[in-house]
Amino acid sequence: MVNSEATNGSNLTGLTAHEAQEFLTSGKVSSVELTEAVLARVDELEPQIHSYITVTREEALAAARTADEARSAGNAEGPLAGIPVMVKDNLSTEGVPTTAGSKILLGYTPPYDAHVVSQLRSGGAIIIGKGNLDEFAMGSSTEHSAFGATRNPWDTDRVPGGSSGGPAAGVAASECFISLGSDTGGSIRQPAALCGIVGMKPTYGLVSRYGLIAFGSSLDQIGPFSRDVRDTADTLSVISGHDRRDSTSINAPGQDFASALTGDITGMRLGVPSEYLVDGMEPGVTAAFEKSLETLEAMGATVEEVSLPLTDHALAVYYIIAPSEASANLARFDGFKYGNAVNDVPTAWDVMDQTREKGFGSEVKRRILIGAYALSAGYYDAYYKKAQQVRTLIIREFAQTFEKFDALVTPTSPTVAFMAGERMDDPVAMYLSDVCTIPVNIAGLPAISVPGGMSEGLPVGLQFIGPQMGDGTVLKIAHAYEQATEWHRLKPTL
Amino acid sequence: MAGLWNGLILADELTTPDLTVDDVRHIAALTRLGLSDDEVETMRGQLSSILKVFESLQQVDTEGVEPTGHTTDVRTVLREDEAAESLQRDGILKNAPESEAGFVKVRPILG
Numbered sequence: 246m247v248n249s250e251a252t253n254g255s256n257l258t259g260l261t262a263h264e265a266q267e268f269l270t271s272g273k274v275s276s277v278e279l280t281e282a283v284l285a286r287v288d289e290l291e292p293q294i295h296s297y298i299t300v301t302r303e304e305a306l307a308a309a310r311t312a313d314e315a316r317s318a319g320n321a322e323g324p325l326a327g328i329p330v331m332v333k334d335n336l337s338t339e340g341v342p343t344t345a346g347s348k349i350l351l352g353y354t355p356p357y358d359a360h361v362v363s364q365l366r367s368g369g370a371i372i373i374g375k376g377n378l379d380e381f382a383m384g385s386s387t388e389h390s391a392f393g394a395t396r397n398p399w400d401t402d403r404v405p406g407g408s409s410g411g412p413a414a415g416v417a418a419s420e421c422f423i424s425l426g427s428d429t430g431g432s433i434r435q436p437a438a439l440c441g442i443v444g445m446k447p448t449y450g451l452v453s454r455y456g457l458i459a460f461g462s463s464l465d466q467i468g469p470f471s472r473d474v475r476d477t478a479d480t481l482s483v484i485s486g487h488d489r490r491d492s493t494s495i496n497a498p499g500q501d502f503a504s505a506l507t508g509d510i511t512g513m514r515l516g517v518p519s520e521y522l523v524d525g526m527e528p529g530v531t532a533a534f535e536k537s538l539e540t541l542e543a544m545g546a547t548v549e550e551v552s553l554p555l556t557d558h559a560l561a562v563y564y565i566i567a568p569s570e571a572s573a574n575l576a577r578f579d580g581f582k583y584g585n586a587v588n589d590v591p592t593a594w595d596v597m598d599q600t601r602e603k604g605f606g607s608e609v610k611r612r613i614l615i616g617a618y619a620l621s622a623g624y625y626d627a628y629y630k631k632a633q634q635v636r637t638l639i640i641r642e643f644a645q646t647f648e649k650f651d652a653l654v655t656p657t658s659p660t661v662a663f664m665a666g667e668r669m670d671d672p673v674a675m676y677l678s679d680v681c682t683i684p685v686n687i688a689g690l691p692a693i694s695v696p697g698g699m700s701e702g703l704p705v706g707l708q709f710i711g712p713q714m715g716d717g718t719v720l721k722i723a724h725a726y727e728q729a730t731e732w733h734r735l736k737p738t739l
Numbered sequence: 740m741a742g743l744w745n746g747l748i749l750a751d752e753l754t755t756p757d758l759t760v761d762d763v764r765h766i767a768a769l770t771r772l773g774l775s776d777d778e779v780e781t782m783r784g785q786l787s788s789i790l791k792v793f794e795s796l797q798q799v800d801t802e803g804v805e806p807t808g809h810t811t812d813v814r815t816v817l818r819e820d821e822a823a824e825s826l827q828r829d830g831i832l833k834n835a836p837e838s839e840a841g842f843v844k845v846r847p848i849l850g
Contacts, residue, residue, distance in 0.1 A: 356830025450811040463809035492816045493809060561793045572770060579771070581845050583834040593846040594771070602773030607781075610772060614763070614782060615789055617770045628793060633806030635799050640807060672785055673792065689810025713810070 257282040258419040259736065262328045262476040265422055269316065269327045276316070276327030280309040280371055283329045287374075287420045290739060295395050296405075296415035298334045300374040301341055305329065308371045315369065324479035324503075326369030331415045331424040334375035335382055336467070337456035338362055341372075345458045346380040346390040346408075349578050349604025351585040359456025360491065361425055361467050361484040368483045373421055377411030380606045381575065382432055382460045384408050385678035388669055389608045396665065397440060398737040399703055403662040406436030406678070409470070413440040416470045418739060423480050424470045429461045430563050431657075431682025433468045434694040438657035438706020441696050441735060443477045443723070444470045446682075448714050449689030450495040452481075453488030459574040461567035462493075464686040473733050474695060474724040478502035481716065497714075505717035506724040511545035513722065516650035520556035521681050526659040529700025534656045537697045537707050537726070541654065544729055546722075548654070551646060555639045559684040562639065564676060565619045565632035566687070571609075572616030578604065611672060640688045647712040652722055655681050657694040657706030681708060691716040695723045696732035704735070755794050757787040 257265070257279060268274045287300055312327040321327060332338065335345040337355035339362075344350045358366065365372060379389035387395040387410025395410040397403040398418040405414040409426030413436035416424050426433040428446035437444025445468045452467045459465060469480035479502070486499040517538065522531065538548050580586035580600030587599035605613070619628035646653070659680060668675040685692045690710055697707025707726070711719040727733050763783045767774045774782065828841060837844040 353834050356826050356834075449809070489816075489818060493811055495811055555799070558796055558799055561796050564789065565793060565796075576770070581835065581837075581843055582831075584836075586836040588836055588846075591846065593848045596846050597771040598773040601771060602775075605772070607778075610774070610778070611782060611785060611789075613770050613772060614766050614786060617766045618762075618786070618790075619793075621766065621769060627797075630806055631796050631799075631801060632793075633808065634801035634804040635796055636807040637804050638799065638801070640810065673788055 258286045260422070261473050262422040262471065263324060263479065265328055266324055266326070269321070276309040276312040276371060277306065279327065280305050280329050280373065283373060283421060290418050290420055293396065293401050293739070294398055294414050294418050294420070295393055296377055296411040296418065296420055297331065297374045298344055298346070298377050298392050298411065299342055301372060304341070305371050305373045312369050312371060321369060323368045323483065325365065325423065325483055328370055328422050329373040330365055330370045331374055331376045331412055331421040332362060332365070332372060333378055333409050333412050333424070333426045335378060335427060335458040336362055336425060337458070338372065338375065341375065343375065343458070344392065345382070346378040346392065347604065347606070347609070348391040349584050349600065353584045355456070357456065360453035360488045362456065364484045376409065376415055376424055376426070379408035379410070380609050381458065381571070382408040382427055382429055383571070383608050383612050385431070385435060385675050386663070386668065387411060387436070388665065389606055391606055394665060397662045398739055399441060399662065402664060403703070404439070404665050406439035406658070406662065408432040410436050412470050413437055413442060413444065416440070416442050416472060417737060419736070422471070423476055425467055425484070426470055427457055427465055427467050428686065429464045429567060430686050431679035433470065434682050434692060434706065434708060435658050435679055437470055437694040439662040439704065441704030441732070441737070442470055442472055443474055443693065443695050443733070444468065445477050445481065445693040446685065446691065447481060447485065447716050448495070448691045450493050451485045451691070451716060453491040453494045455488055455490040461570040462574060463570060464567055466686070474693070474720060474727050475503060475506060477693070478506055478720045478724070500717070502717055502720055505721045507721060508725050508728055510541070510722050510725045513546045513651045514649065515541060515546050515548045515722070516551035516646060516653045517548060518551055518553045518556060518653055518655060520553055521655040523659050523680055525677070526656065527661065527700065529661065530656050530659060530705050533698025533700055533705040534707065538654070540729055541726060544725060551650065551653070553642050553646060555635070555642050556684055558635055559639060559687055560676065560680060562632045562635050562687055563683045564615065565628050566636065568612040568616035569619050569629050570616070572613045572620065575609070575613055608672070636687050639684060643688045643690065644712070652715065652718055653710040655708045655710065657681055657708040661700050661703035661705060685710055689713060691719050693719045693723045695727055696735070698732060699735070755791050758783050758790070
């Protein structure tokens with residue numbers, strides 16, 4: 246509960262967004278005061294955490310003044326009105342530099358807002374800055390950012406996960422109330438787990454990708470980070486809905502996801518896919534997971550083991566499809582249209598070769614090369630087409646499983662936050678960070694990670710996976726679990 | 740417990756040949772990506788390991804299975820053919836490293 250001292254700056258920033266909204270509604274604080282408190286927290290912690298690439302201080306304060314005026318005039322509506330929010334720096338923001346964590350986009354200022362950014366703004370949210378990420382969202386530790394690594398607020402010698410490490414660490418360190426990330430193979434859920442917060446990847450197509458700098462277009466999905474499930478549900482209600490500028494946007498009416506949060510999961514059928522409990526899983530993660538299953542059973546859900554054998558092939562499918570799509574998407578970075586180019590060379594071909602050589606980091610180069618190889622003449626059938634066929638089988642396997650279960654429950658990550666530098670020289674070890682999250686993107690399913698225990702002083706994430714358009718279902722289960730446990734109340738000491 | 744790590748544990752027993760330096764240079768040329776000699780050698784080793792991970796897919800019977808491109812039921816989306824506001828030219832051109840007379844300017848393509 247909020248105490249009477251909560252109106253001083255440091256306590257304000259630790260509120261959930263819905264608690265802060267109550268303060269705004271009752272007039273206890275203004276949006277300007279809330280924004281100033283967050284900016285002071287950012288000034289204090291950024292030297293240690295580095296969750297932001299850009300802080301839009303003046304724009305945020307101006308937006309907060311506008312939000313306060315709207316409120317005085319009786320026009321403050323919606324859960325995010327007046328609330329400071331961070332967005333990942335691969336989401337386009339009109340007039341604010343957008344880098345995708347890459348040197349190749351230095352100097353680029355989008356002339357338009359991403360759909361989700363427009364939705365936030367029209368919901369009265371205060372955009373406080375742009376969150377750090379692995380370059381073009383390719384990575385699992387945020388160490389592949391061209392602008393320096395983000396560190397984990399629970400232990401600054403460790404990584405926050407990735408690729409949305411900035412948005413995750415920012416919420417965990419109370420440097421914003423809410424943030425948006427993107428999730429292609431786990432890039433929201435894995436950092437949420439490693440930072441001890443809530444992170445959700447919605448059903449593919451539920452949130453428009455317009456203005457998201459594309460990585461793997463058939464896998465990418467934007468979603469929220471927050472400190473409790475209610476805030477994630479509220480944020481999803483704001484950012485979801487049909488948008489004709491994204492041709493894969495699902496044409497369904499908008500939803501109020503908070504209405505799914507009943508707290509009651511009696512009789513719900515939860516499956517535990519045995520293939521997700523991989524050999525390399527840390528004992529502390531396994532122990533926390535088993536405890537969570539007991540909690541869910543005690544709450545009246547049924548918990549039953551299930552096998553999804555094709556899970557074993559998900560990593561291979563992903564590391565063919567995602568780089569293939571990336572190699573095509575990143576072809577647009579040619580040195581002519583935007584960003585940072587090498588121009589003092591004789592021909593257009595030299596501009597392309599050298600701009601891309603100097604502008605892209607090693608992980609991005611690796612993925613472009615894998616993708617181009619998988620798509621190239623003579624290998625297309627063996628790699629790309631084969632992966633797309635196995636993708637079909639994985640989708641079917643999930644669909645059959647959801648005939649018997651309302652949702653699946655798994656650990657989000659096989660390990661807690663690992664040490665900075667530990668997996669940087671071994672790409673395959675880094676890729677394994679996402680073994681429990683990748684199958685979800687392949688099938689376009691909704692999934693959420695919530696705090697589900699601690700191991701050696703570090704957070705452990707619990708993942709709920711739902712059927713397509715079962716976003717309300719996973720939010721409902723995650724919320725009920727959260728209300729029955731105390732893990733989401735733990736905060737790092739900073 | 741079966742494992743997602745099976746493909747990797749088996750990797751050393753698999754038969755996918757390592758890429759050569761020429762393979763890497765060929766793919767790099769296809770993607771217009773300059774690479775230093777050191778990078779070519781590093782990528783050769785790393786890409787070879789990654790390709791071995793993919794070999795597990797050959798165990799899956801996909802005879803007659805349709806490939807999936809994306810996961811929603813959305814098919815070709817049509818809209819009315821009506822003129823509407825688009826982005827302003829100035830906002831786009833000011834991001835181009837070089838522009839002239841309302842166009843993006845590039846180095847010679849031929850020659």
